Every structure is written in C-alpha cells, then in structure tokens.
Amino acid sequence: MSSIDHYENFPVASWLCPAHLRPAVQAIYHFARTADDLADEGQAPAHHRLDDLGQYRADLESALRHDDTPSVRWPQVFGPLQAAASSYQLPAQLLFDLLDAFEQDVVYASVGQGYRNRKELLDYCRRSANPVGRLMLHLYGVNDGTSLAQSNDICTALQLINFWQDRGEDLRRGRDYLPQGLTLNDALTWARDLMQQGAPLVHRLKGRAGWELRAVVQGGLRILDKLDARPETTEHMQLARPTLNKLDIARIAWRCVRM
Numbered sequence: 001m002s003s004i005d006h007y008e009n010f011p012v013a014s015w016l017c018p019a020h021l022r023p024a025v026q027a028i029y030h031f032a033r034t035a036d037d038l039a040d041e042g043q044a045p046a047h048h049r050l051d052d053l054g055q056y057r058a059d060l061e062s063a064l065r066h067d068d069t070p071s072v073r074w075p076q077v078f079g080p081l082q083a084a085a086s087s088y089q090l091p092a093q094l095l096f097d098l099l100d101a102f103e104q105d106v107v108y109a110s111v112g113q114g115y116r117n118r119k120e121l122l123d124y125c126r127r128s129a130n131p132v133g134r135l136m137l138h139l140y141g142v143n144d145g146t147s148l149a150q151s152n153d154i155c156t157a158l159q160l161i162n163f164w165q166d167r168g169e170d171l172r173r174g175r176d177y178l179p180q181g182l183t184l185n186d187a188l189t190w191a192r193d194l195m196q197q198g199a200p201l202v203h204r205l206k207g208r209a210g211w212e213l214r215a216v217v218q219g220g221l222r223i224l225d226k227l228d229a230r231p232e233t234t235e236h237m238q239l240a241r242p243t244l245n246k247l248d249i250a251r252i253a254w255r256c257v258r259m
Contacts, residue, residue, distance in 0.1 A: 017212055024139055025139065039105045050107075059073070059078050060081075110174075112174055114179075140209050150199075150204070154217060158220050163177040164191065199259070214259050218255045219244065222255075
C-alpha cells in the first residue's frame with residue numbers, strides 16, 4: 001500500500017456502513033486507491049507506470065483465481081481483496097474496468113489527450129467510477145436495473161466533482177477532463193443534474209446503507225455549492241480543493257434528514 005495520505009471529501013467505510021461489510025468495502029477502496037496512486041503519484045515515466053499497472057493486473061488475476069502465492073508487492077491489497085472476492089463473489093469485470101481507466105489516464109496524460117465530448121468522458125466514468133457503486137450494491141444484494149442506473153448517476157457525478165475540484169492539479173499533471181466546448185460552469189451543472197437524478201437511490205437502500213448514501217450525495221452537493229461560488233477564472237484553477245468544515249457537516253446532516 002502506498003504511504004501517501006489522501007484527503008477524502010466523501011465517506012469511505014464510515015461508521016454508517018454495516019460492520020460486517022466494512023472489511024470488504026475497505027478492501028475494494030484500497031485496491032482502487034493503490035491503483036490510482038500507481039497511475040498518478042510520483043515522477044515515474046508513463047512506461048514505468050504502465051508496467052506497474054500491468055503487474056497489478058496480473059496480481060488481481062492471481063487473487064481472483066485464488067492462487068496460494070501472495071502478491072509480492074501488494075500483499076496488503078490483494079490478501080483482503082481475495083477474501084472479499086471469495087466471500088461475496090465480487091464481479092471480476094468491475095475490478096478490471098477500474099484498471100482499464102487508470103491505464104487510460106496514464107496514456108492520455110503522456111500524449112496530452114483530452115476528451116472531445118461528454119460521451120467520451122462518460123465512457124471513462126463508466127470504468128473509473130461506476131464500478132465502485134456497482135460493487136457496493138453487490139455487497140448489499142441490490143441488483144435491479146433502476147438502482148444500478150441511479151448508482152451510475154451518483155458515481156459519475158462524484159467522479160466529475162473530483163475532476164472539477166482538482167482541475168488545477170490535473171492540468172499540472174497534463175490531464176484535462178473538461179470536454180471540448182464545455183465551460184466549467186456547464187460542467188458543474190452537469191454534475192449536479194446527475195447527482196439529483198441518482199439521489200432517489202437513497203430510498204431504495206435500507207437501514208444504515210441508505211443513510212451513508214445520503215451523506216455521500218449531500219456531501220457531493222455541498223462541494224458543488226462551494227465550487228459554484230468560485231469565479232470561473234484562471235485564478236480559480238490555482239485554488240485549493242474545497243474542504244468540508246463543521247458547519248458544512250451540520251448542513252449535510254440536516255439535508256440528509258430532509259431527503
């Protein structure tokens with residue numbers, strides 16, 4: 001596991017998550033987080049990053065085959081993930097989709113390629129974000145079409161929010177996720193619309209899972225509020241990502257109750 005510290009605006013395996021699912025949720029999160037670090041962090045050239053992701057993919061294949069040989073570089077990732085995959089029969093393709101997206105990030109950044117339109121970016125989000133929501137629904141035993149579609153909307157919205165709040169840093173890394181022809185204000189509206197489309201999913205998940213999802217949705221919307229308040233200027237790109245303070249947490253909690 002990378003020693004890099006990550007600030008998260010959205011809860012991961014929080015106390016609202018059912019206790020028996022937390023190890024599986026954490027295993028999925030650490031799998032995705034470590035792969036993202038391989039694609040993003042440090043100064044390694046693109047071909048080294050792709051080599052690392054290739055080895056990471058091979059270790060995933062080995063873990064899903066239930067090989068007895070542990071991962072040499074990432075045993076703390078693939079040990080828990082193998083246990084989760086075995087216990088919950090995790091859909092393997094969703095895990096491989098995440099790696100596809102991280103590899104695409106490396107390739108696109110290496111050649112300065114962006115996204116021509118919303119469709120291209122949505123295809124990226126289909127692999128970079130939506131698998132996480134689908135894996136969570138799988139753990140909760142939810143698999144109806146409406147819930148899956150709403151989960152995709154929420155996860156895509158969260159991915160877009162991360163893009164727009166980290167836009168300055170992404171540009172410095174050679175990545176531009178803003179589709180051609182869209183302004184940043186257009187992009188913020190797009191993310192908000194998707195989040196609101198997916199929000200009814202909170203009523204389809206029972207108990208603590210539904211409340212955690214409420215916090216995720218309202219946390220995302222609150223970040224959008226803060227991004228909306230910024231001027232769309234060059235200086236905007238240099239501002240730090242917004243963070244949630246105690247007042248924001250109280251506002252989010254109140255909005256969760258009112259959903």
